Amino acid sequence: MGIQRIVIGLAIALTSGACRAQDNHFAFVGARIIPIVGDEIERGVLVVExxxxxxxxREGGVSIPAGAKRVDVSDHVIMPGLVDTHSHIGGIGGADGSAPIQPDVRIYDSINVLHSGFRRAVAGGLTTLNIMPGSGHLLSGQTVYVKLRGGKTIEELSIRGEDGEPLGGIKMANGTNSQRAKPFPGTRGKSAALVREKYVKAQEYREKIARAEDDPEKMPPRDLGLEALIEVLEGKRIVHHHTHRHDDIMTVLRLAKEFGFRVVLHHVSEAWKVADEIAAAGVASSVILVDSPGGKLEAVNLIHKTGRVLEQAGAKVAFHTDDWITDSRLFLRMAALGVRAGMSRAGALTALTLAGAEMLGLEERVGSLEVxxxADFVILSGDPFSVYTKVLETWVEGQRVFDRDDPQDHLHAVGGYGAGDDLAPYLCCFDDGGNQ
Amino acid sequence: MxxxxxxxxxxxxxxxxxxxxxxxxxxxxxxxxxxxxxxxxxxxxxxxxxxxxxxxxxxxxxxxxxxxxxxxxxxxxxxxxxxGLVDAHTTVGLTGIFNQPHDQDQIERSAPIQPELRAIDAYNAHEELIRWVRSFGVTTMHTAHAPGELVSGQTMIVKTAGNTVGEAVLVETAAIAATVSPRAIKRERGKSPGTRGKLMAMIRSDLIKAQEYRQKRGAVKEDKTPDRNLRLDAFVRVLDREIPLMVTANHVQDIDATLRLAREFNIRVWLDGASESYLMMDELKAAGIPVFIHPLMVRAFGEMKNMSFETPAKLKRAGVALALQSGYESYVPKTRVLLFEAAIAAANGLSFEEALGAITRDAARILGVDDRVGSLEVxxxxxxxxxxxxxxxxxxxxxxxxxxxxxxxxxxx
CATH class of the missing domain: 2.30.40.10 (Urease, subunit C, domain 1)
Incomplete structure (x- = not known):
């Protein structure tokens, strides 16, 4: 295999006059490597092909292939590309105001891949994202899992399953954001009732399809929304559920149990109050830490110890940017705040990478540095949890997608004239003036 | 007391x-x-x-x-x-944690120009957010009506302790807060200011009215003096250079308009926000205008789209007086943390002591309270x-x- 590659490489080199073999074959030598699975390696080697x-x-323990371009990364740190389980970049628009539950809507159909948010995300070391519609609905649509490869269309960025179809989950929410004027629910009880009603419909729809036994005469008419919910019922589509207050969290666990769907709890401001219940249910949590509590009633009890309390309870924890809520360029900072409040270093690093990958069902492909x-990884100037550390390079599938030394990339990393654009975030509640 | x-x-x-x-x-x-x-x-x-x-x-x-x-x-x-840290500009105390109408006193929407509104009448000394920012080292805050209306009210300087605003207050009226930016422009048709040009015309008209009022109030014959007008009284203090106008402006053209206003009326100005100030450094230095730079973790959209983590370092190198701030937040998080904002400046070109200075000594100096706070001196x-x-x-x-x-x-x- 190796020889074959070298031969091909030589052939290309001879015909093109350039050493093409090196374009996809690298050995990064000398960095402290944080593989996530396994111990940190003081002076390590990472071979990418x-x-x-x-x-x-370990350096000396791994042979560096002859055809690999050797890159000296001494004094730097290499860790897996960061996995963000919850992002809103791309100037997206999911469900509209016509109904509180819209599983037919795909965020896939609304993403501007040239939006500056994508440049900020790679500048922050992010490589895998779950891009989701907002939380102003009980169910605001289908989410999409993307890799931050170069590209200008969502087709180029989306992560695909074995059938070639784009992978994604479904976005749900409870609590205050989705309680609004008609046709939206006005209370928590009504919110849960509407959700149950819809999933019962999906169960019945699935039974009708099963009873039809592929007979076109007996098949019910196609329903895009119910088709997506069947994928949820069958565990093919993970529910990503916005939920803050402790009682809202318990409601999600109850619904997940009733309908058997696979769920990840997102935000979970008050998870510290029901951490044992979350752990007992075996449900994963993707946590957001922001600089202060409040801003809305369900976030008044948000504190920085959530990650630590969940970790100690034995529950799975990831972090997410919720970009625009926090800036993707500062994603490492969130895990550092978790450590500040007592989370373990290993737990916080896993929460930025492999835990997030597991919450998207992508742990076989991303989230750790394993053979x-x-080849999704970041090169850092220092310790991941130091404010002074910079993301120097971000690599996706063996290609460098961010280089801090590149002037244009630097502009997006630090900001400056021309770094932004005028697209307003698709979120419910911002007003850059006064009252919301 | x-x-x-x-x-x-x-x-x-x-x-x-x-x-x-x-x-x-x-x-x-x-x-x-x-x-x-x-x-x-x-x-x-x-x-x-x-x-x-x-x-x-x-x-x-x-x-x-x-x-x-x-x-x-x-x-x-x-x-x-x-x-103890000095926050050059926040709305904490006027802004509350819940973000519900009952605890949001930082902006009054009934008229675009209301300099008579005093922060001291809107401050809740028991607000939870005060305790939160205090637990991250903040002991003095310049807190104010929020940006969002052309002239939103008076600002004040408080300690982050005290049972009542009377115990907390250090300076009852520190400045008048103004907004020369799209944030103060009304989207509804027929409402003013609806454009940048109208916005400037409105504030210039009011300052001219205040000039005339000042002159008439100073008239010798008492029966000719006009009745007191709280709104114009407030502007007279600005015209007298007793207090500055704190102007929130971010885009280059808005910063430029602010400089024009300062020249025309010979008033003191504190520039707030200033996301594109790195393009106006020479002008700011020449005008002697200090800058309260926006929180560095501010969201990079709207008039902040061209914000830069390096603005503090650039302004510092250019010799512009600056301080850092936690600013105003309309959603989650309900306030930023001054220490965290200075950290980003320290990681992006300011030295450790320059960043610390921007949230202690330098902030106190610009605010005019350096005889009391901002450094550890006998x-x-x-x-x-x-x-x-x-x-x-x-x-x-x-x-x-x-x-x-x-x-x-x-x-x-």
């Missing part, structure tokens, strides 16, 4:  | 009841602070330094080898000690913050806060 991780280990996984 | 006087009175009463008491007991209830590194912001950092606080003021500061701690004093120790207020490591590191904690000699926070945050 054809977009995959070919080897990772055979996608 | 200020927070400090109330504390001192309590101590005096204690002495009166006990009669003559030994020095050790005199010191009881008083506090000294010891730090492996003490940043006084009035000279080089002191290794193994001591700050002795007596009767709410700083009685001594220096190396532990030179300054002894009176017996019986409570001693707080930490890795790093700094002056005679200044006993406002101190303590940390278990580099204050700007994400994983360090603020472990103590003292205001006018009283410990108001002593748990790691």
């Amino acid at each position: 054809d977009g995959k991780i070919a080897a990772v280990g 055979g996984k996608d | 200020t927070f400090g006087t109330r504390l001192r009175l309590r101590l005096v009463l204690g002495v009166a009841v006990l009669g003559s008491i030994p020095a050790a007991e005199m010191a009881a209830g008083q506090v000294a602070v010891r730090g492996k590194t003490v940043y006084t912001m009035a000279g080089p950092a002191i290794r193994d330094g001591v700050v002795v606080l007596q009767d709410g003021k700083i009685a001594a500061v220096g190396p532990a080898t030179d300054v002894s701690i009176p017996e019986g004093m409570r001693v707080l120790s930490a890795e790093v000690v700094t002056p 005679g200044k207020d006993g406002d101190v913050a303590l940390y278990d490591g580099d204050p700007f590191e994400y994983t360090s904690h603020c472990v103590g806060v003292v205001i006018e000699g009283q410990v108001v926070h002593d748990k790691p945050r």
Whole structure:
């Protein structure tokens, strides 16, 4: 295999006059490597070939292939590309105001891949994202999992399953954001009732399809929304559920149990009050930490210890940017705040990477530096949890997608004239003036 | 009665009841602070330094080898000690944690120009957000009506302690807050200001009215003097250069318009926000206008789309006076944390001490309260913050806060 590659490489080199073999074959040498799975390696080697991780280990313990371009990254740190389980970049628009539950809507159909948010995300070391519609609905649509590869269309960025279809989850919410004037619910009880009603419909729809036994005469008419919910019922589509208050969290656990869907709890401001219940249910939490509590009633008890309390209860924890709520360029900072409030260093690093990958069902492909996984990684100037550390480079599938030394990339990393654009965030509650 | 006087009175009463008491007991209830590194912001950092606080003021500061701690004093120790932090601009206290109409007094939408609104009449000294920012070292805040209306009201300077606004207040009216930016422009048709041109016409008209009012009020014949007008009274204080106009402006053209306004009326201006100020550094320096730079973790959209983490460093190098701020937040989080914002500046070109200066000494100097706060010097207020490591590191904690000699926070945050 190796020889074959070298031969091909030589052939290309001879015909093109350039050493093309090196474009997809690298050995990063000398960095402290944080593989997430396994101990940190003081002076390590990471070998990347054809977009995959070919080897990772101690310097001297891993042979550097002859065809690989050797890159000295001494004094730097390499860790897996960050996985963001919850982002709103791309100037997106999901469900509209016509109904509180709209599973037919795909965020896939609304993303501007050239939006500056994508440049800020790679500048922050993010490589895998779950891009979601907002939380102003009980169910605001289908989410999409993307890799921050270069590209200008969502087709190029989306992560695909074995059938070639784009992968994604479904976005749901409870609590205050989705309680609004008609046709939206006005109370928590009504919110849950509407959700149950819809999932019962999906169960019945699935039964009708089963009873039809592929007979076109007996098949019920197609329903895009119910088709998506069947994927949820069958565990093919993970529910990403906005929920803050402790009682709202318990409501999500109750509904998940009733309908058997796979759920990830998002935000979970008050998870620290029901951490044991979350752990007992075996449900994962994606946490957001912001600089102060409040801003809305369900976030008044948000505090920085949520990650630590969940970790100690034995529950799975990831972090997310919720970009625009927090800036993707500062994603490492959120885990550092978790450590500040007592979370373990290893737990916080996992929460930025592998735990998020698991919450998207992508843990076989991303989230750690292991042989055979996608070569998604970041090169940092220092410790991931120091404010003074910079993301120097971001790599996705063996390609460098961010280089802080590049003037245009630097502009997006630090900001400045021309770094932004005029697209307003698609979120419910901002007003850059006074009262919301 | 200020927070400090109330504390001192309590101590005096204690002495009166006990009669003559030994020095050790005199010191009881008083506090000294010891730090492996003490940043006084009035000279080089002191290794193994001591700050002795007596009767709410700083009685001594220096190396532990030179300054002894009176017996019986409570001693707080930490890795790093700094002056209590000074937030150059926030709305905390007018803005509440819940973000519901009952706790949002930072903006009044009934008219675009209302300089008569006083922050002192809108401040909730018991607001939870005050305790939150205080637990991250903030002891003094310039808090105000929010940006969002052309002239939204008066600002004030408070300590982050006190049972009532009367105890908290340091300066009752520090400035008049104005907004020369799209934030103050009405979207509804028929409402003014609807454009930038109209916005400037409106504020210029009002300042001219105030000039005329000032002249008439000064007339010799008392029966010819106009009736008092709270709104124009407030503007006269600006025209008299007694207080500045704090102008929120971000885009280049809005900063330029602000400079024009300052020249035309010869008024003092504090520039707030200033996301594109890196394009106007020479002009700002020439005009002598200090800048309260927007929170660096502000969301990069709208008029902040071209914000830069490096703005503080650029302005500093250009010789523009600057301070950092927590600003105004309309959603989640409901306030930013000053310490965290300065950390981003320190990580993007400002030196450690320059970043610390922007949230202590320099902020106090621009606000005109450097005789009281912003540095650890004998005679200044006993406002101190303590940390278990580099204050700007994400994983360090603020472990103590003292205001006018009283410990108001002593748990790691």
